[in-house]
Amino acid sequence: MLIFRQKIIPLELSIIIVNYNVKFFLEQCLFSVLKASADIRSEIIVIDNNSTDGSREYLSEKFPSVQFEWLEVNSGFAKACNRALKKAIGEIILFLNPDTIVAEDCFLKSISFIRSKKDCGALGVRMLDGSGKFLKESKRGLPTPSASFFRLSGITFLLPESKYYSAYYAGHLSEHDINEIDVVAGAFLMVPKAVLEKTGGFDEDFFMYGEDVDLSYRITRAGFKNYYYPQTTILHFKGESTLKSLQYIQRFYAAMHLFLKKHYTSFWKKAVMNLAIGFGRTVAKIRLISMPPNNKQSGLPEAAAIIATQDNFSNLVHLVKHAKPLVAIQGRVAIEFDEEENAIGVIDDLPLLKDKGIHHFIFSEGSLSFKEIIMNVDRFAGKCNFMFHAKGSISIVGSDDSDSRGFFISPAATVKS
Known part of the structure; x- marks a missing residue:
């Protein structure tokens, strides 16, 4: 054999x-x-x-x-x-x-x-x-003593494109190159x-x-x-897996101390790094404590419009009706102009629709590809707030900024996530 x-x-x-x-x-x-x-x-x-x-x-x-x-x-x-x-x-x-x-x-x-x-x-x-x-x-640089000090002291954010003062985020490099x-x-x-x-x-x-x-x-x-x-x-919601809290601050700066201990042997470099880390930890705690409570976690929107084809819109409306917490649906936003029937507008009109009181939009994957969704989020950055639903899922997620915990709605939302 x-x-x-x-x-x-x-x-x-x-x-x-x-x-x-x-x-x-x-x-x-x-x-x-x-x-x-x-x-x-x-x-x-x-x-x-x-x-x-x-x-x-x-x-x-x-x-x-x-x-x-x-x-x-x-x-x-x-x-x-x-x-x-x-x-x-x-x-x-x-x-x-x-x-x-x-x-x-x-x-x-x-x-x-x-x-x-x-x-x-x-x-x-x-x-x-x-x-x-x-x-x-x-895109980031190494947390050298100078880069860490400028970043943790806030100087980096005053000169975001400087090769020297914004070295921590490689600010001199284009995000597109x-x-x-x-x-x-x-x-x-x-x-x-x-x-x-x-x-x-x-x-x-x-x-x-x-x-x-x-x-x-x-x-x-x-x-x-x-x-x-x-x-x-x-897309990286970030705030969801790295929720800002006192525990986050402690772990983040403990990690900086560990990196310092492991890779820096020079006395003066350690001294500058310790100064920057200590200063940064203090500033971060003050910012967290002074932050209004409703800014520590993204608030779930009370209403939203759905960007979808008619079939996918109907399926999403059904999901939302049986989901927790309850979100009112303000209508359908069409993908193309020839789909405008029974729609409140087309995707190109998102900023105009926001001016009319629609602040959140749910992207329906299946109506658009993931790539098309990401491209439109990039296109309308800072102009609208978004939520996301993948075809086949029974949840919708979103996050209005990277510093707050995100939000979700789902029929399965019986346990805090």
């Missing part, structure tokens, strides 16, 4: 996502990831850090192709990522936050770029928050596995925050280059 050894075809991409109590945002994320990985030999690994919002019951049966692992303790982002990394078999690894939405061609374009650059150690992409605002951490950068944000961090085999994964001493800075630094020290690649754009 002849026994033929089965040829194992390696995967091109392993997508690693760490979840903690953001099941509705992760639902939207996974629908976009499945679309983006449809033509790629890939795997999706989700590590849940002991969520208490019903993530397991809500997500496990909905996404049978996803490899879920449900931990019984929250051991931090770095440990969870490394746990997934040990089982990942893709030639390229993508660490992706759960509160992101990616375009259908995002992975293909990013992988193609990495393969075109033999010296590529890591790749990051252009990121927008839920309101369409460009996230400066899409491909460039080499020092630090790739962990929200979307794509790395060839061969690079990680040389550098190792995340430093598990970083519980949350700072681990991406540390890994990016080690990648460049190993002789590779990190790239900012704005030829694809993603």
Whole structure:
């Protein structure tokens, strides 16, 4: 009897996502990831850090192709990522936050770029928050003593395009141009596995925050280059997975201290860094305490219009009627002019509709692609507020800014998320 050894075809991409109590945002994320990985030999690994919002019951049966692992303790982002990394078999690894939405061609374009650059150690992409605002951490410099002091003291925000004073955010580099950068944000961090085999994964001493800075630094020290690649754009709600609180402040600045201790040996550099970190921590606490209560969390809108075809509009109206909390639907916004019948306007009219009292708009994926949705969020940034629904999901999510926790509506919203 002849026994033929089965040829194992390696995967091109392993997508690693760490979840903690953001099941509705992760639902939207996974629908976009499945679309983006449809033509790629890939795997999706989700590590849940002991969520208490019903993530397991809500997500496990909905996404049978996803490899879920449900931990019984929250051991931090770095440990969870490394746990997934040990089982990942893709030639390229993508660490992706759960509160992101990616375009259908995002992975293909990013992988193609990495393969075109033999010296590529890591790749990051252009990121927008839920309101369409460009996230400066899409491209970052190292937290050197001077860069950290200028950023934490607020000088960076007074001179946002300065190469020196805004070095922390690489302010001199255009958000629209491909460039080499020092630090790739962990929200979307794509790395060839061969690079990680040389550098190792995340430093598990970083519980949350700072681990991406540390890994990016080690990648460049190993002789590779990190790239900012704005030829694809993603949405990163950010405020949902990094809710600003006193605990956030403590963890963020503890991570800065850890990076300082690990990578700086000069006495004067440590002194300047300690001064900047201490000053920044104090300012952050004052800002948090003085922030009005209704600004600490995005308020769920009382009403919204839906951007959709007629069929998808009817389905979404039905979902909203059975969802919690209740949101009144103000009408349908058509995609094209020839679909205007029974619509309150077309997508080009969003700013005008806002002037008429419609402040929130729900994008219906299925009526528009994820890529088209992201392009329109970018197009109307600062002019409108948005919510998002992926075809097949039973939730709608949104966030009006990157500093506040996002909001959601769903028939399954019986447990706080």
